[in-house]
Amino acid sequence: MKTGKILCLLTGFCLALTIIVASQVHATLGESASSITVNKKALSAVKSTTRTSSRYTVHEFQSETLAVREYVSPSGVVFGIAWNGLSHPDLTPLLGSYASEHQKAVNQTRRQPGRRHVKVKSSNVVVEKWGHMRNLQGRAYAPALIPQGVNTDEIK
Amino acid sequence: MKLNKLLFFILISLLVVSCSGGGGGGVGTTSATLSSIAVTPLTPGIKTGETQQFAATGTYSDSTTQDITTSVTWSSSDTTVATIGSLSGLATAVAAGTTTIRATSGSISGSTTLTVTSPTLISIAVTPAIPMINLGATQQFVATGNYSDSSTEDITTSATWSSSNTTVATIGSSSGLADSVATGTTTVAATSGSISGSTTLTVIPVNVLPITVNGSLCSSGSYPNKPCVKVKICSPGSTSSCKTIDDILLDTGSYGLRIFGSLLTDISLTQVTSVTGGSLTNCVNYADGSANWGPVKIADVILGNETASSIPIQIIDSTYGTTSAQIRSLCGNPDVSPSSAGFNGILGVGLFTEDCGSGCVSDPNNGRYYSCNGSTCTATTASLSKQVKNPVSMLTIDYNGFIVQLPAVATGGATSADGFLILGIGTRSNNTVAGITAAYPTDSTGLFTTEHDGNTYSSSFMDTGSNGLYFDSSIRQCTSGTAAGWYCPTTTQSLSATLAGYTASFSIGNASTIFNSYYYSPYYNVFGELGAPYGASGYFDWGLPFYLGRSVYVVIDGNTVSGIGTGPSLAY
Numbered sequence: 001m002k003t004g005k006i007l008c009l010l011t012g013f014c015l016a017l018t019i020i021v022a023s024q025v026h027a028t029l030g031e032s033a034s035s036i037t038v039n040k041k042a043l044s045a046v047k048s049t050t051r052t053s054s055r056y057t058v059h060e061f062q063s064e065t066l067a068v069r070e071y072v073s074p075s076g077v078v079f080g081i082a083w084n085g086l087s088h089p090d091l092t093p094l095l096g097s098y099a100s101e102h103q104k105a106v107n108q109t110r111r112q113p114g115r116r117h118v119k120v121k122s123s124n125v126v127v128e129k130w131g132h133m134r135n136l137q138g139r140a141y142a143p144a145l146i147p148q149g150v151n152t153d154e155i156k
Numbered sequence: 157m158k159l160n161k162l163l164f165f166i167l168i169s170l171l172v173v174s175c176s177g178g179g180g181g182g183v184g185t186t187s188a189t190l191s192s193i194a195v196t197p198l199t200p201g202i203k204t205g206e207t208q209q210f211a212a213t214g215t216y217s218d219s220t221t222q223d224i225t226t227s228v229t230w231s232s233s234d235t236t237v238a239t240i241g242s243l244s245g246l247a248t249a250v251a252a253g254t255t256t257i258r259a260t261s262g263s264i265s266g267s268t269t270l271t272v273t274s275p276t277l278i279s280i281a282v283t284p285a286i287p288m289i290n291l292g293a294t295q296q297f298v299a300t301g302n303y304s305d306s307s308t309e310d311i312t313t314s315a316t317w318s319s320s321n322t323t324v325a326t327i328g329s330s331s332g333l334a335d336s337v338a339t340g341t342t343t344v345a346a347t348s349g350s351i352s353g354s355t356t357l358t359v360i361p362v363n364v365l366p367i368t369v370n371g372s373l374c375s376s377g378s379y380p381n382k383p384c385v386k387v388k389i390c391s392p393g394s395t396s397s398c399k400t401i402d403d404i405l406l407d408t409g410s411y412g413l414r415i416f417g418s419l420l421t422d423i424s425l426t427q428v429t430s431v432t433g434g435s436l437t438n439c440v441n442y443a444d445g446s447a448n449w450g451p452v453k454i455a456d457v458i459l460g461n462e463t464a465s466s467i468p469i470q471i472i473d474s475t476y477g478t479t480s481a482q483i484r485s486l487c488g489n490p491d492v493s494p495s496s497a498g499f500n501g502i503l504g505v506g507l508f509t510e511d512c513g514s515g516c517v518s519d520p521n522n523g524r525y526y527s528c529n530g531s532t533c534t535a536t537t538a539s540l541s542k543q544v545k546n547p548v549s550m551l552t553i554d555y556n557g558f559i560v561q562l563p564a565v566a567t568g569g570a571t572s573a574d575g576f577l578i579l580g581i582g583t584r585s586n587n588t589v590a591g592i593t594a595a596y597p598t599d600s601t602g603l604f605t606t607e608h609d610g611n612t613y614s615s616s617f618m619d620t621g622s623n624g625l626y627f628d629s630s631i632r633q634c635t636s637g638t639a640a641g642w643y644c645p646t647t648t649q650s651l652s653a654t655l656a657g658y659t660a661s662f663s664i665g666n667a668s669t670i671f672n673s674y675y676y677s678p679y680y681n682v683f684g685e686l687g688a689p690y691g692a693s694g695y696f697d698w699g700l701p702f703y704l705g706r707s708v709y710v711v712i713d714g715n716t717v718s719g720i721g722t723g724p725s726l727a728y
Contacts, residue, residue, distance in 0.1 A: 064519035086515055087523025088441045090485050106489060111446060113379045113498045114623025114699070116409070117691035118445035130443050130692045132617050133410045133504070133511065134601040137692065153693060 028094050029081060029125065030142050033059070033072045055150050068094070071155055073147045080141035080155035088129055088138055095140060098125040102140075126152075188218040193228065193266030195259050201271040202249045205305025208238075210245040212259035212266065228259040237272050275303035280315065280346050280353030288358045288366050290461035291339055295325075295357060297332040299346035315346040324359050361586050362461040363554050363579040367406055369562065369700065370681035371572035375403045378498065380674055380681050381623035381700040383562075385503055385577060387547075388458035389415065391424045392466045398458075399423050403500040406577060408560065408710060409602075409619030410440070410504035412511040412544035413457055414448050414470040416494050419501075425453035428468055430536045434527030437477055438470045438544055439487035440511065441523070446497070448472045449483055449490035451528070452538075457547045459579060464550035468542060472501070477528030486526060486533060502621070503547070505558060505577070507602045507724035508713045510543040549712050554580025556715035557723060559587060560620060564705030567648060567665070569673050569680030573704065581709055581717045589719035592709065594658030595727035602724055606696040608653035613696035616655065618708065618726060622699030625662060626690040633689070634668050638675070642667030642688040655698075662702065 051058040056079070057072045066085030070078050081094050092099045105122035112118070117130040129138040139155045146152065194213045202208050214224040225245050232240045237253035240246065247257060249272040258267040281300045289295045301311040312332045319327045319334065321342035327334040334344060336359040345354035360366070365385050368374060374384035386402035401419055428436040428451075436452040450473035457464040474483065474490040483490060491497035504511065516522040520535045525543070527536040548558050562575035578587045598604045598617075606616040606627075613627060624642075634644035648665040665685030673680045684704045690697055702708075711723035720727045 063521050065515040065522040065524075085523070086512060087439065088488060089523070092485055106445070109445070111496075111498075112444055114381060114444075114621070115688075116443040116619065116622050116626060116697050116699075117695075118443070119691060120445070128691065129441075129445050130690070130695065131615075132443060132602060132619065133440070133506070134508065134513070135603075136441055136443060156692075 028070060028078050029096050029098050029140060030145060031078055031096055033057075033070075033076050033078065055147055069155075071141075073145065075147075077145055079145035079147065079150075080139060080152075082137070082139040082155050084131065084135055084137040086134065086136065088136055091127065091140065095125065095127075098122075098140075098142065101125065102127055188216040188220060190214050190224075190261060190264050191217050193224070193259050193261060193264055195257060195266045195268040198268055199271070200268070201273060202247075203273055203275045203305055204249045204251055205275060205303075205307060206249050208247045208249070208270065210240070210247060210257055210259070210268070212245065212261075214261070214264075224261060225259075228261045231258045231260070232256070232270075233258070238270055275305035275307060277301050277311075277348055277351050278304055280311070280348060280351055282344060282346050282353045282355045285355050286358070287355070288360050289334075289336055290364065291336050291359055291362050292461045293336055295334045295336075297327070297334060297344055297346070297355075299332060299348075299353065301348065301351075311346070311348060315348045318345050318347070319343070319357075320345070325357055360460075360576075361584065363584060363587065365460050365577040365579070367560070367562065367575045367577050369573040369575070369704075371574055373402045373404075375494070375498075375500070377495070378403075378681070379623060380670075380683055381686060382498070382681075383575075383620050383700060383703075384499075387413065387415075387501075387503060389420060389423060389425075389469075390456040390458065392426060392454050392456055394456070397423055398456075401500050403494070405499040405502045405621060406560070407502050407504050407619070407621035408506045408708075409617065409621045410442075410502060410511065411506050411508045411546040412440075412470060412504045413467075413501065413547050414440070414450075414472050414504070414544070415501035416497075417450060417471040417473040417476075418493065420471065423455075425455045425469075425471070428452040428454060428542050430525070430527035430538070430542075432527045432529075432534075432536060434529035434534075434536070435477065436468075436536070436538060436542055437526040437528045437533055438511070439490075439524055439526065440470070441488055445489060447488040447490045448502070449474055449487040450476050452542065452544060457550075459547055459551070459577075462551050462554060462579060464545070464547040467545045467547060467550045469547075470544050472497075477526070478531055478533045482533065486523075505546055505548045505710070506619075507598060507710060507726075509546050509549040510540055511545075512538070512543050513540070516543060546712065548579060551579060554583050554587070555712070556583065556717055557581040557709060557711040559707050559709050560703055561707045562700075562703045562705070565682050565684050567663070567685065569670065569678075569684075570682045571678070571680055573682045581711065581720070589709065589717065589727070591707070592719070592727045594655065594660070595709075595720045595725065596656035596658065597721055597723075597725045600724070604656040604726070606653050606655050606698075608651070608696070613694055615692075615694045616696035616698065618698045618702065618710075620700050620703055622697045624686040624688055624697075624699050625664065625701050626688055626697035626699060627695065628689045628691070628693055629664075631664055631687070634666075637668060638671045639667035642671075642686070644668050648685055653696075660702075 047062045060069045068083045071080035101122045119128045127140045131137040192215045212228045230240045230245045233256040237255040252274045279302045299315040317327045324340040324342040325334045383406040388400045390398035430436040440448045450471045525538040526533040559578040606613040631643045652661045663685040664687040684701045709727040711725040713724045716722045
């Protein structure tokens, strides 16, 4: 089942199966918009808003100290997440099935002391973090899931 | 025939002569026996570490003599004074004293007395070299004698100490302990007989901390443009249970003092209790993806010679409170050790008083404070008084801000750069507002706007903890090697930008050239022209290169400084 999940991630074709398989875990990226409710609870959000454009929908949850935005494609799949606040959120539930490959990539990333931006790329997901102590920011996206015509810089 | 007979006689004669020559040496003779051995030189004297070759001469029953140095057995009566090669007769002096050197062959032996004397003092080295201390502090000096035998010895208590300017510092004549009297410089000397050694002691005001960018206060395995200071940590209220720690990263981009717990094991600090009764624990995520995790404890923090009494600091401990899996989930990738982090601690002295502020007072899910109890840690709120504090903001006199003063470095780089962190603004004669060309407030998170090359960077900040100038630009980047992704213009670009309306100049050099002189001779560490893209639009990170050649004033949130304004504000 796990292998099936990973293989499916490589092809948009299998997305429907991925959604079904992974909906039990607190995960988001690459999954259906319904996982958003789970995250809203996990993040103890006090406020949520939704913005819709022709190319995607943005669901934002805000606690007093952290805002998380999830970017959902017209087909209903979360293709990107952005956040800002006092800390970086726990990425494990947010990255879902991408979390382990991301963690492996983090472990292999050489530290760059003195930098205030980090970009960790693995086969299927890109995670970036930046900012400063009172306002840390970041985003994660699965390049293969980004709808046509959407620029990664829009995930912010 | 007659001729043949003559030749035969000559040959036989030669043979007999050569055989009798050997017989004189005691070899192959049956008649002469060894009767005595003489050891030379007769009364030798050498210094420790030196060697002496001895010779043995045998006298035989037929009154002949022979050099028998290599056929006797050599010994030394006191091998703590000198040792000797049992076959070679080469003695090595070990320590002052006398020893009998004996050569033995069968029942016959001969001897002499070797006198070993102490080596002579050639020079004295006084350490630490060129130290700087704050007014009110003391400095213990050490004198190391260098001797003729290449040995060294600590002669601190046997040397005589002096200070050339006793109005600056006095020194105990037999202790080497210097006591500051006033700011200034004095020559401290240690003398023994006719030999002396010296160094210069500088006494700086109580509110000044030396900064070395990749200098003596940094660990050797550092990275380019790393500013280091030292701080003293004491048990609350104690003046003796203290520890001075260097290789502390000076970071104007964060708030609060954080030190690895492994360096403070011998100092008792008070754990701060969370609102729910657990141990208050702190998590700080940094923008480079690293983090610091560990308990909040109360300590006296001494900066220069000023004390921030009983303030919360973070004890960095990546194993504290719960399982490593939970810590990773709560706090990302926490630094494990000074060597993995690249520093012993971080002195966060930026624009704000606490590391979090009001957000952590009301929202338990702030991601920064946790309450650890048993083996679990849960999200919690933390009142302002319990949050990790910017130590400068907790000083008695100089709490309103500080000045970071660093020298300019030559184009191309420098090995290190020495400057000062001056505490307080306008509170003393050495921290008045002078020579500034820009003064402006930041927003409530420390940001301001930079305009450069037609671009607007609305998220701009000043940060000594960033080691370059990071901003997205069309400047050419290196595509390979260690400089890949850094700016690599063919020639150094002299640029200008407007920061909150004030123009400032800066330079971006070729990172390939820069890293070449970092990794290879001349092994430079400090570079004023190091830059790279930030990686997120709208950001301009004015890192350490901006500070080189400037005095940057930081007014802490809520304080007002005449000539600059109300904090959070910057001036330079």
